[in-house]
Amino acid sequence: MDILSLANTEFFVASAIGILTAAGMYLVMRMRTFPVIMGVSLLTYAVNVFLFASGRLVIGAPPILTDAETYTDPLPQALVLTAIVISFGMTAVVVMIALGAYLGSDDDHVDDTVSEDAP
Amino acid sequence: MMHWIILPVVLPAFLAPFIVLAARYHIGIQRVISIVGILSLIAISAGLAWQASDGTVTLYQLGDWAAPFGIALVADRLSTMMVLLTSVLAFFVMLYSIGSNWDQRGRHFHALFQFQLMGIMGAFLTGDLFNLFVFFEVLLIASYGLMIHSGGNPRLHAGVQYVLFNLLGSTLFLFALGAIYAETGTLNMADLAQRVTLIDPAATVGIRIAAVLLLMVFAIKAAVVPLHFWLPSSYAEAPAPVAALFAIMTKVGAYAIIRVYTMIFPPDLAVTSGLFGAWLLPAALISLALGMIGLLAAKRLDRLVAFSVIGSMGMVMVAISLFSPAGITAALYYIVHSTLAAAALFLITDLVRAGRSNLDITAQSPIAGAVPTAALYFVAAIAMAGLPPLSGFVGKLLILNAGFETTTMAWIWSVVLISSLISVVGFARAGSTIFWKAASVPHPEDHTPAEPPSIMAYSAVGGLIVLLIAHTVLAGPMTNYANKMSTQLFQPDTYIETVLDTPGKLSGADAKEH
Numbered sequence: 001m002d003i004l005s006l007a008n009t010e011f012f013v014a015s016a017i018g019i020l021t022a023a024g025m026y027l028v029m030r031m032r033t034f035p036v037i038m039g040v041s042l043l044t045y046a047v048n049v050f051l052f053a054s055g056r057l058v059i060g061a062p063p064i065l066t067d068a069e070t071y072t073d074p075l076p077q078a079l080v081l082t083a084i085v086i087s088f089g090m091t092a093v094v095v096m097i098a099l100g101a102y103l104g105s106d107d108d109h110v111d112d113t114v115s116e117d118a119p
Numbered sequence: 120m121m122h123w124i125i126l127p128v129v130l131p132a133f134l135a136p137f138i139v140l141a142a143r144y145h146i147g148i149q150r151v152i153s154i155v156g157i158l159s160l161i162a163i164s165a166g167l168a169w170q171a172s173d174g175t176v177t178l179y180q181l182g183d184w185a186a187p188f189g190i191a192l193v194a195d196r197l198s199t200m201m202v203l204l205t206s207v208l209a210f211f212v213m214l215y216s217i218g219s220n221w222d223q224r225g226r227h228f229h230a231l232f233q234f235q236l237m238g239i240m241g242a243f244l245t246g247d248l249f250n251l252f253v254f255f256e257v258l259l260i261a262s263y264g265l266m267i268h269s270g271g272n273p274r275l276h277a278g279v280q281y282v283l284f285n286l287l288g289s290t291l292f293l294f295a296l297g298a299i300y301a302e303t304g305t306l307n308m309a310d311l312a313q314r315v316t317l318i319d320p321a322a323t324v325g326i327r328i329a330a331v332l333l334l335m336v337f338a339i340k341a342a343v344v345p346l347h348f349w350l351p352s353s354y355a356e357a358p359a360p361v362a363a364l365f366a367i368m369t370k371v372g373a374y375a376i377i378r379v380y381t382m383i384f385p386p387d388l389a390v391t392s393g394l395f396g397a398w399l400l401p402a403a404l405i406s407l408a409l410g411m412i413g414l415l416a417a418k419r420l421d422r423l424v425a426f427s428v429i430g431s432m433g434m435v436m437v438a439i440s441l442f443s444p445a446g447i448t449a450a451l452y453y454i455v456h457s458t459l460a461a462a463a464l465f466l467i468t469d470l471v472r473a474g475r476s477n478l479d480i481t482a483q484s485p486i487a488g489a490v491p492t493a494a495l496y497f498v499a500a501i502a503m504a505g506l507p508p509l510s511g512f513v514g515k516l517l518i519l520n521a522g523f524e525t526t527t528m529a530w531i532w533s534v535v536l537i538s539s540l541i542s543v544v545g546f547a548r549a550g551s552t553i554f555w556k557a558a559s560v561p562h563p564e565d566h567t568p569a570e571p572p573s574i575m576a577y578s579a580v581g582g583l584i585v586l587l588i589a590h591t592v593l594a595g596p597m598t599n600y601a602n603k604m605s606t607q608l609f610q611p612d613t614y615i616e617t618v619l620d621t622p623g624k625l626s627g628a629d630a631k632e633h
Contacts, residue, residue, distance in 0.1 A: 028287065033279060040286050047293040054297035076300065079249060083293055086256045090289070093263055094282045100267075101275035110280060112352060 006059055013053050020046035033098040033108040044087035051080045124179040124194045126163050127202055127240035135233035149229040150217050157213055160206040168199040176617040185623030187307035193246035195614055196604040201243040201374055204455055205367050208462055209236055211579045215466050216360035218575025224269035234261035242371050246618055248306040252292050259285050265361040277356035284349035288339040295336055298329035309618035311383045323390040330384050330391045340372025342432050344406040350429055355421040359469030363462035369432050370454050376439055381608040386442040399440040404534045407433030411538035415545035420478040423549055424464045427503050431457035438518045447605035449517035452598055456510040456590055463499040463583040474569030480549045482556035488571030493554040495580050500546035502587050505539050510591040
């Protein structure tokens with residue numbers, strides 16, 4: 001049996017999205033800036049693969065309309081490009097802000113500290 | 120083709136880099152450009168609103184590509200009204216930030232402000248879901264910069280929370296979009312509205328998940344409980360003019376819900392029937408109650424106002440979640456009111472800061488300019504709490520009336536009325552402690568009188584209050600217009616036909632392909 005058959009590929013891609021999402025969610029809930037940012041990055045990877053797969057997986061077909069019988073949907077690939085650029089920029093911003101917050105107050109907790117002014 | 124529709128997006132997009140590149144070290148020139156830009160935005164959006172007021176739907180195809188292949192901007196009654204509201208709000212907020220010198224306390228305030236406007240305008244005008252995502256990101260990334268404007272550790276800390284929460288929201292948005300695309304093969308709103316009706320009622324799992332995911336994303340933006348956690352800290356810590364501008368951002372979420380869930384997933388659509396009614400109304404009622412209770416429990420004035428925003432968004436969502444024409448009419452009237460009232464309150468919070476070291480709701484010696492500030496607070500609080508005679512009262516009446524004939528009437532009426540009472544107590548307590556009790560606290564020995572806020576700052580807040588009063592006096596025409604908007608929303612055929620049948624490049628190819 002061909003290990004790279006369409007059914008197997010779909011299984012691998014779906015598992016990858018699931019594992020990335022689960023790991024990302026776990027890290028996000030750690031509530032310290034470094035793990036949270038790592039978690040958000042994993043989540044954005046997961047969503048990028050998910051978007052890519054939303055146009056259905058096709059093996060060995062061009063992403064443009066040609067004379068060939070099958071083709072890959074090119075639109076999700078364009079969407080993924082946009083999403084990658086945006087998530088990259090956003091991650092850079094959050095790293096800078098988190099670094100500023102950490103260096104300023106020597107505290108890398110994401111959640112509010114209980115002491116001062118809860119509501 | 121009419122090119123005016125793209126101008127609210129393009130104009131700020133050009134002004135912002137110009138401010139950064141050409142007027143970087145000249146605050147005077149930046150201010151002039153900002154004000155002139157916003158004034159022309161008001162003129163353009165007033166023109167658009169005038170044009171859409173008779174019910175015409177105007178389409179702008181970017182690059183002349185026919186929908187659904189190209190991105191479409193659509194101006195109908197609702198979107199032009201929101202655009203006009205944004206530009207008017209931006210004018211007074213900008214006036215305040217100049218009058219209070221907030222724009223000089225950090226760099227690039229004016230450029231970020233313009234980028235923020237660009238994102239908000241685009242989100243209101245776009246007719247494409249993925250484009251909506253992109254404009255959300257534009258407005259968010261500008262808001263990150265504005266939110267931490269002029270720095271400070273508490274602000275940076277709140278900024279981290281705000282950015283991370285919104286990053287998660289954006290990821291969720293992409294998941295929702297991917298799911299919708301996988302199910303329907305399009306992201307153009309008008310095209311989607313047609314295709315979801317073609318989905319086999321026996322295989323609706325995917326589209327139902329996608330619809331709920333999308334609703335969750337917009338609920339994060341609209342700060343509906345339990346997705347509201349980002350709001351109190353970030354709005355309280357943001358610079359006051361920025362928080363006032365953010366008053367429109369929660370409305371972007373409400374707008375998106377109204378748009379998507381009247382056109383793409385209307386309440387009578389078979390594939391998603393019974394999905395949202397079950398939990399959106401309870402969530403909205405809980406946000407309303409929680410916002411008003413938080414308002415009463417707040418120990419600082421800025422947090423009090425932030426919770427009042429959650430409460431008023433809860434009120435808007437109660438009206439929206441009825442998904443009836445009367446409910447949407449009430450929601451639209453209330454959206455205008457609550458944007459203006461929340462912005463005025465945030466600016467007043469900053470006025471209170473003159474001569475006070477903090478915003479704790481405790482009796483401290485009188486602030487500079489206490490009399491006009493107290494008067495403005497009094498009027499804005501009445502409006503926000505929904506007491507007669509101001510527009511909050513009219514809006515609440517409309518919402519109660521819309522909920523009158525539904526099966527959930529008892530819940531809606533009791534929560535709305537009780538939470539209003541709580542908010543009145545909260546506002547009264549804060550106001551009397553800050554303004555009245557202050558008179559009995561003497562100034563310390565070494566007191567040097569603080570500079571009272573400038574006339575310009577007062578006139579900005581006063582302008583918002585005047586708008587609120589106008590919104591009350593013109594409640595009749597405004598309600599009529601809101602009624603027309605909701606009629607247009609519930610009969611989206613014109614919108615869909617305009618978007619899909621306007622010829623452009625590639626038009627007709629759709630028919631061949633499928």
